[in-house]
Amino acid sequence: MLTGSTTEISTFKGEDRALRADRIGTPGLLLSVLAATAPLMVVAGVVPTTFAAVGVVGVPLIFLILGVVLVLFSFGYAEMSRHVHNAGAFYAYIARGLGGTVGAAASYVALASYSILQCGIYGIFGFEISSQIGEHWHHNIDWWWPALGGVLIAGIFGALKIDVNAKVLGVLLLVETLLIVVFDISFLSDPGPQGVSMHAFNPSTITGAGFGTALCFCIAAFTGFEQAPVYAEETAKPQRVVARVMFLAVGFATLFFAFSAWAITVAAGPSSVVGAAQKSPTMIFDLNEARIGNTFTDILNVFFITGIFASLLSFHNVVARYAFAMGRDGLLPAGVSRTTRSGGAPVVGSLIQTVVALVVVAAFAITDNKPGGDPSFAPMLRLFTWAGNIGALGVVVLMAVSSIAIIVFFIKRGAARVQAWRLVTSGVAAVALLVIAFYAVKDFKVLLGVDPGHGLRWILPGIVGIAALAGLIYGAVLKVKNPTAHARIGQGNEAFQLDKAASAAETSV
Secondary structure: OOOOOOOOOOOOOOOOOOOOOOOEOHHHHHHHHHHHHOHHHHHHHHHHHHHHHHOOOOHHHHHHHHHHHHHHHHHHHHHHHHHOOOOOHHHHHHHHHHOHHHHHHHHHHHHHHHHHHHHHHHHHHHHHHHHHHHHHHOOOOOOHHHHHHHHHHHHHHHOOOHHHHHHHHHHHHHHHHHHHHHHHHHHHHOOOOOOOOOHHHOHHHHOOOOHHHHHHHHHHHHOOHHHHHHHHHHEOOHHHHHHHHHHHHHHHHHHHHHHHHHHHHHHHOOOOHHHHHHHOOOHHHHHHHHHOOHHHHHHHHHHHHHHHHHHHHHHHHHHHHHHHHHHHOOOOOHHHHOOOOOOOOOHHHHHHHHHHHHHHHHHHHHOOOOHHHOOOHHHHHHHHHHHHHHHHHHHHHHHHHHHHHHHHHHHHOOOOOOOHHHHHHHHHHHHHHHHHHHHHHHOHHHHHOOOOOOOHHHHHHHHHHHHHHHHHHHHHHHHHHOHHHHHOOOOOHHHHHHHHHHHHHHHHO
16 A cells, blocks of 8 residues: 655755655545545534534535536546645645745644644544543543643654554544445435435525535535645656545545435434424434344444544644745745654644644533533534534635646646646636635634624634635745745655755855
């Protein structure tokens, strides 16, 4: 599955300023990417939370709509990955197309968005473990203890080689996917009071307030597929592997999530599914227990936890690589681009994300005012849902701007005619993604359950804007004070190799 040599590598002032190449093939990269989408976490966590938080029945239809948009986006994004190999993926592509200052803004948005997404997953991770301990061992434990334990374990794993992670998480991913198929079949073979209804695919089910928030919730479920180019420097034959993995991941996620969400509406009944989700955050497990029994439900809970861990670990790795790329490009202190000598892992970026996650989890733990240590308040209704939607909003914005940058990149290269159909799909995707971002911000009040004028209604999505503004300011300052460094934004290892060649030429003279 994965290959690599044992030669030492240290990219901090090192030989190549690159992550170890030829270490990940198609199977390993696909497993790493799908680990981020965490099928069981999406089906048992994100889908019921979407039903409960926004009251939209047409979640299966939303998955199909978003799948089409993301396929359109992927045509240009995958083609770009053939021309630019950089662990900073989003911001590297944007910098190549729209310039270093916009690229700097994109880098800060990417780092903030993925970091927030990863932190949010600790909410559902802590909630599920504390719930299982309470149910099976009859001992109440506050959600933040397992959440903090997860932060430390992810930090340790993040400093190890990615091939270890892919092998372990790949097996868990296959098992949880099989479990979902089993309960999907049970739901359809023993439907709820309305029978096997297709009502969830009716366009009327996605109208009204909350549609924008539902879009953001569901697109968060896809988040992970776009991470494939982040590993381009570490893959064998990135020109083919990255594009192949992206389309496999998008296709799988679209069909799998839409089908499973529909099966849930069948089991609960389209008219009752929203109420059932609002009544119990463990709706999926309740539906399973009534059909398949306690043993299967207990197994499902175990792999639900491992699936959540797979996702938070995958996002941890991506944040570490973005930090590495930004340190290498001068957007963060150079020391952030330090890697381990034996494995070439971005150890400083991993450490930074571990510290950030510790602070965020601690902050939500301190402000959790639910009596009796009830884990349902801060971790699920705040940390998981708020962070998930903020992070997803940032990723949607990045995808939209990336689509525009891709168009500009190929036009500048004189390849507009050759890439014409990809430029068209990128343009359509950019418009669709900007519309999604607009509605996500517009309907954020539905997620919070507050009045339109409430401060958090603007502050939380405003985090994405603050990150972009900080990046724009830093990029503009860098352009004036250090134009050479500014010109290298998004160039990654290519800039280092050019410097090395120029230095060698000067020495020979």
